[in-house]
Amino acid sequence: MSSELLDALLVLEKEKGISRNVIMEAIEAALISAYRRNFNQAQNVRIDINLGAGSMRVFARKEVVDEVFDPRLEISLDDARRINPNYQIEDVVELEVTPKDFGRIAAQTAKQVVTQRVREAERGIIYSEFIDREEDIMTGIVQRQDPKFIYVSLGKIEAILPSNEQMPNERYKPHDRIKVFLTKVEKTTKGPQIFVSRTHPGLLKRLFEIEVPEIYDGTVEIKSVAREAGDRSKISVHSDNPEVDAVGSCVGPKGSRVQAIVNELKGEKIDIVKWSADPVVFVANALSPSKVLDVIVNEADKATTVIVPDYQLSLAIGKRGQNARLAAKLTGWKIDIKSESDAREAGIFPREESLLTFNQEDIEEEVDFELKHNHDIDVDDDINFDTDNFDDER
Structure with a gap:
């Protein structure tokens, strides 16, 4: 042990954020254990480390008693007073018992303890840093991938992007920079594990x-x-x-x-x-870009019946029902979409003034949109979208 240890502790304190006192306490506890293990000593001992002088001494602590039953832990009053005449019963006497080759054992032990403490402290610092960023966004760099995961570097740690959290239209290559959403931070025996998502x-x-x-x-x-x-x-x-x-x-x-x-x-x-707090307006807005004639609300079942112009039905439903499905998720209301003609046949008549007014130019634009976009749906059937049928929004 030398004064170089002090320099090393100062570097750790500055770069790793680990308190010098924390490491010194850990080293002292480890050295006590090493002394007892290597020298078959069971007495109560104290380690005195002088960083400035680069010295280290071991002291056995013994209680002053009238009659000694265990000489490893006790010392008689007469023997204690030969050291210092002021000792009294129940005082504690410290006797230096530093072994000759203890420096070598101490150096090995200190190295192991410091390495372990640095590793634990780094894990703790990383966990504390990232646990506060759960449900936040970060920019990472793709490192590698296997059939189940993509590993994304977030600087101090690698995060895991599971296959079910990857966007189906993306292909990830090493060194790609991507933004990810931190879904979960777990503390494991091997350190923090961070799960991220793109979906x-x-x-x-x-x-x-x-x-x-x-x-x-x-x-x-x-x-x-x-x-x-x-x-x-x-x-x-x-x-x-x-x-x-x-x-x-x-x-x-x-x-x-x-x-x-x-x-x-x-x-x-x-x-x-x-x-909008009004479900009528909110549901109508949610079905954008389609135009809505009326929304009939059933508060008890948290359901709505939406009436749209005949030529708007496919647009309201969307490709493979996507527009209506997303609207149901967005609003939290069940949505039953009917064309105006089907609604009238069923005895449902929209209000005289539609929720969204539009002119002939709007109709021509929307018809042109329908001609250019194939929605792959059957507009002859009513489509009912129930939020209960979908996975809950995370």
């Missing part, structure tokens, strides 16, 4: 918080998110400030804000709709 709805929410200052400062609030990762998502937004356009804030100038998020998610389509 979690929280990733979309955090991306909007990054891109939209109004969301970050609380002026605009994201009320709900429905996502089918890699394909299409819907988010509902609201602002208590009547002078703030919540939807426009998220879209950004010429769509720049939402486009940045679309690019990050490799082309995933995003519908931004205005939230």
Whole structure:
């Protein structure tokens, strides 16, 4: 042991964030154990380490008694007073018992203890750092992959991206930089284990918080998110400030804000709709871009019947039912979509003024949209979308 140990402890304290006192206490405890084990000594001992002088001594601690039964732990009053005449019964006498070759054992023990403590402290620091970032977004670098996982470097640690949390339209290559959502941080015997996702709805929410200052400062609030990762998502937004356009804030100038998020998610389509406490308005908004004539609400069953123009039925339902399915997830309401003609045949008549007014130019634009986009659905049947049939939003 030399003064170099002091320099090493100072470096550890600075670089690893490990207190010098914590390491010294661990070294002292380990040296006591090593002394007893290597020299077959059972007495109560104390280790005195002088970092400045680079010295180390072992002291046996013995209690002063009238009659000695265990000389390893006790000393007679007469023997104690030969050392110091002021000793009394029940005082503790310290006698130096440092072995000649104890320095070599101490150095080996200190190395093992320091290495172990550094490892434990690093794990603790990493765990404390990342446990506070659960449900947050981070940028990582793809390192490697196997059939089950992709391993993403987050700087101090590698996170695990399971196959079911990977976007189906993405291919990951080593050294790719990707944004991931931290879903879970676990403490294991081998250190912290971090699980991340590219499909979690929280990733979309955090991306909007990054891109939209109004969301970050609380002026605009994201009320709900429905996502089918890699394909299409819907988010509902609201602002208590009547002078703030919540939807426009998220879209950004010429769509720049939402486009940045679309690019990050490799082309995933995003519908931004205005939230409303009125389920009639909210459900109608959620079915965007289709137009809605009326929404009939059944509060008891938390269900709605939505009436749309005949030519809008396929758009309201969406490709393979996606638009209606996402709307049901977004609102939390069951949605039964009917065309206007089918609703009238069933004795359901929309209100005279539709929820969303539109003119002939709108009709022509929507018809043109329908001709250009194949939704692969049968518009002759009513489609019922029940949120109970879907996985709960995470």
